Amino acid sequence: MVDKPYNRLSREQIELIDRTSLEILEDPGILCFHEESVSLLEKAGARVKPTREGEHQAWWVSIPSKVVKEALATVPSKITLGARNPENKVILDAEGTRIHFGSGSETNYWLEVEPETFTSKKDGHEREFPLIRRKRGNLDYLCRSAHLSEQLENLDFFIRNVNVQDEDISTDNKDVNVFFASLNNITKPVIGGIADFNQLEQVVKMAEIIVGGREELIKNPVVSFITSVIKSPLQVVGETAEKLVSIARMNLPVVISTSPQGGSTAPIDEMGMVAQVNAEALTGIVINQLANPGAPVIYGAVPVRARMDDLHDMYGVPEFCHYTMACAQMARYYKVPCYSTAGVGDARVPGMQSAVEKMYTYTAVPFAAPDLIHYAFGLLEKTMTFSPDQAVLDNHMIGMSKFLQRESGIKPEEKDRVVKMIGEVMDSPYRMYARYARKMLRKGGIFEGFPFEGDSDDQDQSLLMVNRHLKELEEREPQYLPEEICKKIFEQAPGLVSRLNPYGK
Amino acid sequence: MKEELTDKIVENVLQGRRNQEDEGIEEDYAGEPGVAELVQQALDEGVETNTILLDGLSKGMELVGQKYESGEYFIPDMLTAAEAVEAGMKVMEPYLGGEGESDGKGKIVMATVEKDLHDIGKNLVCIMLKGAGFNVVDLGIDVPAARIVEAVEEEGAGLVGLSALLNTTMTNMEDVVKELEQKGMRDKVKVIIGGAPTSEDFAQEIGADAYGKDAFAAIKVAEQLLQAGGK
Numbered sequence: 001m002v003d004k005p006y007n008r009l010s011r012e013q014i015e016l017i018d019r020t021s022l023e024i025l026e027d028p029g030i031l032c033f034h035e036e037s038v039s040l041l042e043k044a045g046a047r048v049k050p051t052r053e054g055e056h057q058a059w060w061v062s063i064p065s066k067v068v069k070e071a072l073a074t075v076p077s078k079i080t081l082g083a084r085n086p087e088n089k090v091i092l093d094a095e096g097t098r099i100h101f102g103s104g105s106e107t108n109y110w111l112e113v114e115p116e117t118f119t120s121k122k123d124g125h126e127r128e129f130p131l132i133r134r135k136r137g138n139l140d141y142l143c144r145s146a147h148l149s150e151q152l153e154n155l156d157f158f159i160r161n162v163n164v165q166d167e168d169i170s171t172d173n174k175d176v177n178v179f180f181a182s183l184n185n186i187t188k189p190v191i192g193g194i195a196d197f198n199q200l201e202q203v204v205k206m207a208e209i210i211v212g213g214r215e216e217l218i219k220n221p222v223v224s225f226i227t228s229v230i231k232s233p234l235q236v237v238g239e240t241a242e243k244l245v246s247i248a249r250m251n252l253p254v255v256i257s258t259s260p261q262g263g264s265t266a267p268i269d270e271m272g273m274v275a276q277v278n279a280e281a282l283t284g285i286v287i288n289q290l291a292n293p294g295a296p297v298i299y300g301a302v303p304v305r306a307r308m309d310d311l312h313d314m315y316g317v318p319e320f321c322h323y324t325m326a327c328a329q330m331a332r333y334y335k336v337p338c339y340s341t342a343g344v345g346d347a348r349v350p351g352m353q354s355a356v357e358k359m360y361t362y363t364a365v366p367f368a369a370p371d372l373i374h375y376a377f378g379l380l381e382k383t384m385t386f387s388p389d390q391a392v393l394d395n396h397m398i399g400m401s402k403f404l405q406r407e408s409g410i411k412p413e414e415k416d417r418v419v420k421m422i423g424e425v426m427d428s429p430y431r432m433y434a435r436y437a438r439k440m441l442r443k444g445g446i447f448e449g450f451p452f453e454g455d456s457d458d459q460d461q462s463l464l465m466v467n468r469h470l471k472e473l474e475e476r477e478p479q480y481l482p483e484e485i486c487k488k489i490f491e492q493a494p495g496l497v498s499r500l501n502p503y504g505k
Numbered sequence: 506m507k508e509e510l511t512d513k514i515v516e517n518v519l520q521g522r523r524n525q526e527d528e529g530i531e532e533d534y535a536g537e538p539g540v541a542e543l544v545q546q547a548l549d550e551g552v553e554t555n556t557i558l559l560d561g562l563s564k565g566m567e568l569v570g571q572k573y574e575s576g577e578y579f580i581p582d583m584l585t586a587a588e589a590v591e592a593g594m595k596v597m598e599p600y601l602g603g604e605g606e607s608d609g610k611g612k613i614v615m616a617t618v619e620k621d622l623h624d625i626g627k628n629l630v631c632i633m634l635k636g637a638g639f640n641v642v643d644l645g646i647d648v649p650a651a652r653i654v655e656a657v658e659e660e661g662a663g664l665v666g667l668s669a670l671l672n673t674t675m676t677n678m679e680d681v682v683k684e685l686e687q688k689g690m691r692d693k694v695k696v697i698i699g700g701a702p703t704s705e706d707f708a709q710e711i712g713a714d715a716y717g718k719d720a721f722a723a724i725k726v727a728e729q730l731l732q733a734g735g736k
Contacts, residue, residue, distance in 0.1 A: 430628040435588065438521060438581035442530045 002097040002405040005332075005369035008325050014333050017271070017326070021279035022065040029062035030234045030283050034241035040290040041067065056238075068282055071289035077335040079253050079296040081157060082220035084210065084481070085187035089220070090156055092298065092337035092371040099366050099405065101343075101398050102157035102191070103149055103391070104374040105383035109134050110141040110162055111349065113389045113467045130463040132349050134385070137162040139169065139181055139500065141386075144474065145378070146185035148388050151473040152377065152395040154402060157189040158182060159226070159374055161386045166497075173495030175199035179206060179223060180489065180500055184481050191224045191255065191374075194243055202493050204250060209488050210481065217252070224253035226300070226339075229287070230280040232260030241287060248291040255300040255339045255372075256284030261313055262323065263306030270319070274326040277303045281327070285336060298372070300339035301327035313382045315344035315375075316357025321364040328368035340370030342401075343394055345380045350390040350463055354380055358394060362401040369405075389466045392473065396451060403447045478502070510547045511560040514540055514593065518565025519572075521585030523592035544593040554600050558638070562590045566636050573721065580720070584629065587636025594635065609638040611731045613664040614657050616648040618681065621674035626700055626720075630666060633720045634727065650680035657685070657694055664727055667713075669700040678703075679711035695730040699723055 009017070029046075031053070032038050038059045042048045047062040077094040090100050112133045119126050135141070142162040149155045160182055169177055174195050182190045183206070194200050207223040208214055217223075227244040231237050247254045258280040260266030262273045281299045288297045303323035304313040314320065324340055331338030342365035345354035365373060375383065376398060378391030425431050440446050452469070454461025480486070480502045487503070490496055520529030522539035538546065540562070547557050569586040572578035594609070601609075613634060617627045624646045634641050642660050644653060657665050665685075669675040678698050685691045698708050699717040708716035715730060717723030 430624075430632060432584065432625070432628055432632070434581040434584035435521065435527075438530070438579075438585050439528065441579060441581055 001407065002099055002366060002369040003407040005097055005328075006325070006367035007329060008322070008368065009329050014329055017274050017278055017330060018333065020271070020275040021282060022068060024234070024275060024279045025063040025068060025282065026065065027062060028234070029060055030236055030279075032059045032061050032236040032241075033057075033238035034236055034245075035059075035238075036245055037236055037241045037287045037290075040245075040287060044070070044286075044290055063283070063286065068286055071286040071293075072282075072334050072336070074289050074293040075285060075334070075336050076294060076296055077337070079298065079337050080219075080221070081189035081191065081224050081253060082211070082217075082222045083187060083189045084183065084222055085479075086220070088156075088188040090189050090372075094332060094335045094337045094371070096371075097369040098371070099369055099402070100156035100372050101154055101376040101402075102159055102189075102372060102374045103145070103155060103161045103377040104159035105161055105344075105379055105386075106137070106163035107161055107379065107384055107386040108137055108163050108165070109381075109385040110137050110145075111135075111380070111385055111387035111389070113350075113387075113463060113470075115464055115467060127459060128464060129459075130389075130467060132387075136165050137386070138166045139164045139177060139497070142178065142181045143185050143500070145386060145388060145391075146182050147476075147478050148391060148470070148473060149377065150186045150188065150479060151476055152391065154395045154398040155188065155377055157191055157372065157374075158186045159191045161378060168497055171196050173199075173497075176202050176206065176493050176495050177497055177500065179203045180493070180496055183207070183210060183222065184486070184500065184502065185478055187479050189224065190222060191226060191253075193226045193228065197239060197243055197246070199495075200243060200246060202495075204252070206489050206493050209492065210485055221252050221296075224255070226255040226257050227284070228257050228259070229284045230256070230258040232258060232265035232280060233276060234280060234283070236283065236287070244284065244288055245291040248288045248295040248297070251292065251295055253296040253298060254288065255298040256281055256288065257300035257302060257339065258284065259302035259304060261304050261306045261311075262319060263308070264311055266303065268305065268319070270322050270326065273303050273323050274330070277301045277323065277327060278330050281331075282334075285334075297336065298339045299327075299331035299334065299336040301331075302341050302375075303327065314346055315341070315382060316346050316360055321361060324361075324365050324370075325368035328365075328370040331370065337372070338370040339372045339374060340365060340368070341375045342366065342373045343376035343379065343398070344383060345390070346382060348381045348385065350380065350387050350393060350466075354390060355393070355397070359397050359400075362394075362397050363404065366401050366405050388474075389463060389470050392466050392470045393452070393462075400447065409445075507547075507550075507552050507556065508560075510543060510550070510552060511556065511564070513538075514543045514547070514557065514561030515565040515568065517543060518562060518586050518589050518593075519568060521582065521589050523589045527589075540589040540593040541596050544596040548596070548600055554597055557593070557597065562593050563638065566590055570721070580629070583636075583720070584632050587632045590636040590638075591632070594638070609640050610728065611664060612640045612642065612660055612662040613666055613727060614642045614644060614653065614660060614662045615666040615668070616644040616653050616656075617646040617668045617670075618653075618674055618677040619647055619649045620677060621669045621671055622646050623670035623700075624668070626670065627666075627668035629720045630668070630699065630717070630723045633724050634666075637724045637728070639727065650677065650684045653681050654684040654688055654690065658688070658690065663693065664695050664697065664730060666697045666699070666717075666723065666727070668698075669703065672702045675700065675702050675707065678713065682712045697723060697726055697730065 347353035
């Protein structure tokens with residue numbers, strides 16, 4: 001819970017962005033590659049002009065502000081993300097200030113820390129160092145990351161963070177396997193994208209088996225979806241829009257995720273970027289609401305800045321925070337729950353650079369109080385690499401961020417207690433407040449401090465200590481789905497690989 | 506009955522409750538007797554002071570120490586428990602050793618050295634020493650070497666504990682060692698030093714007998730010095 005969200009933008013600035021985005025949506029409008037979306041928009045009052053983009057049929061769609069406003073009026077401001085364990089469900093409230101941190105990004109690589117002992121050529125002393133091995137992502141690592149995410153107390157929702165590249169996994173069976181691997185290893189809300197439209201039904205079926213039917217799933221959506229429906233700038237992708245419309249009609253929560261890069265696919269200046277990314281998010285929301293008014297939809301904006309030397313994404317920079325915080329304010333203004341980002345390291349390996357970059361965005365972004373903060377665990381090298389050790393370290397930094405956002409303890413009802421306490425201490429022989437600190441400590445009122453502090457005078461041992469803690473967490477018993485449920489899922493979801501079944505074939 | 510009382514003393518030391526007005530870590534202690542009342546009750550019921558000390562107060566502090574070492578307890582827990590033990594010791598005082606104040610495990614003069622006004626660390630050690638059963642004479646802050654040595658002489662203390670927080674004042678610790686030597690008292694008095702800028706090496710450099718890196722270490726070192734021949 002963020003006590004008082006920081007409003008970087010004034011009301012006038014928010015309204016200015018709103019007007020600018022609406023003007024953009026009207027002219028030049030959007031370039032849409034999905035016929036049904038075009039038809040929905042046209043029926044609602046948009047002006048449509050067919051065109052061709054290379055081999056593809058496309059439409060220029062000019063969306064009047066009235067269409068956007070009508071769609072926004074039907075969006076629910078409160079959405080529940082269900083969970084296998086009901087205690088872990090996440091309630092999003094666009095008008096509230098509760099923040100939730102989660103994982104994300106299908107990284108191609110998994111970093112394994114393997115400590116090794118070396119002897120110094122200079123002084124002959126033996127020292128242990130954390131060597132880092134880079135492995136290609138696979139199903140096994142995905143299961144491990146979901147299991148680890150279950151153990152991290154500051155992780156509130158799970159988005160798969162490893163791209164599975166096993167030989168027996170193809171587009172035809174990827175989604176079912178990925179969703180099963182996630183759902184079977186974590187009891188927190190699972191959110192994810194669908195690679196193949198044809199598997200959407202199967203993934204939903206799997207979720208229905210877990211909760212006991214379609215109606216139950218709508219009440220307790222243990223799976224929610226992410227659709228990157230926008231290709232920046234301002235283009236609606238055909239196949240993704242198809243998924244978006246279908247998910248809306250299933251009444252399941254979906255994130256409209258748009259991720260333009262300031263400097264290449266969006267303006268790099270704050271106003272240009274925010275106006276465009278806001279227009280893009282609104283486009284997805286409008287299509288979703290036209291497909292099914294009142295469907296649960298989440299405003300997702302992941303605006304990044306381009307590196308000037310190679311045009312790669314940059315996350316650990318001030319502009320990223322400016323863009324992201326502004327988007328959170330825009331979502332709040334529209335009363336739509338917001339999906340945001342913090343904690344991506346541009347660094348390639350866990351260390352000083354990653355800590356600096358991550359702590360920076362963990363501190364800044366939550367002040368804007370978005371509902372969901374994804375990409376927050378273990379991501380390195382932009383979003384290319386997942387490090388479970390880094391995720392453990394991130395869990396601690398996110399704990400610091402959550403603590404920082406706590407409600408202030410300065411309240412009128414505390415006055416008498418404070419005066420009495422100070423009086424008692426002034427009257428005591430050593431004038432120490434330890435007794436009162438103890439009370440706070442036991443009530444969870446004192447932050448634990450850095451738990452991975454080494455005792456060496458000549459090397460940083462933090463990563464070694466993190467790795468030891470990671471191993472302890474990984475040894476904890478997994479909370480698999482019950483055997484009966486697994487059996488049913490394996491019977492009804494073709495394409496699942498048998499090694500994922502914890503109860504054997 | 507006797508055992509029940511000493512167990513209750515142990516429990517209340519762990520809870521850090523000096524008397525019935527103190528809250529414990531857990532919620533349901535309000536109004537229950539604390540260490541002071543329990544020690545008084547034990548004395549009234551004829552429990553020997555040695556039993557109260559060993560099976561109650563010291564046992565409680567030992568458990569607190571174990572919990573600290575295992576990471577379950579922190580400094581505030583230890584200090585609060587030590588305060589509770591001190592409250593119990595106060596009640597016991599008239600019953601110990603017949604006349605006057607008992608020296609418990611031993612008498613130690615504590616001071617922050619001249620020109621240094623910092624006393625958190627020194628106070629922490631004082632509270633812990635008292636909790637561990639030492640008789641502590643605390644001279645406070647900014648105490649000149651001559652006054653420290655004078656107090657050691659007056660009190661007949663076998664130990665002296667010196668504290669400093671500043672690089673610029675820690676050198677004044679050496680003056681105390683020299684003063685003890687000049688007065689011919691050095692072989693009878695053990696000197697322990699501590700404080701953020703000090704170290705084992707610095708202790709050796711100035712001719713002190715020991716260095717305590719934290720409050721717990723200071724207690725251990727004080728006990729070892731006593732066993733090795735301090736007073």
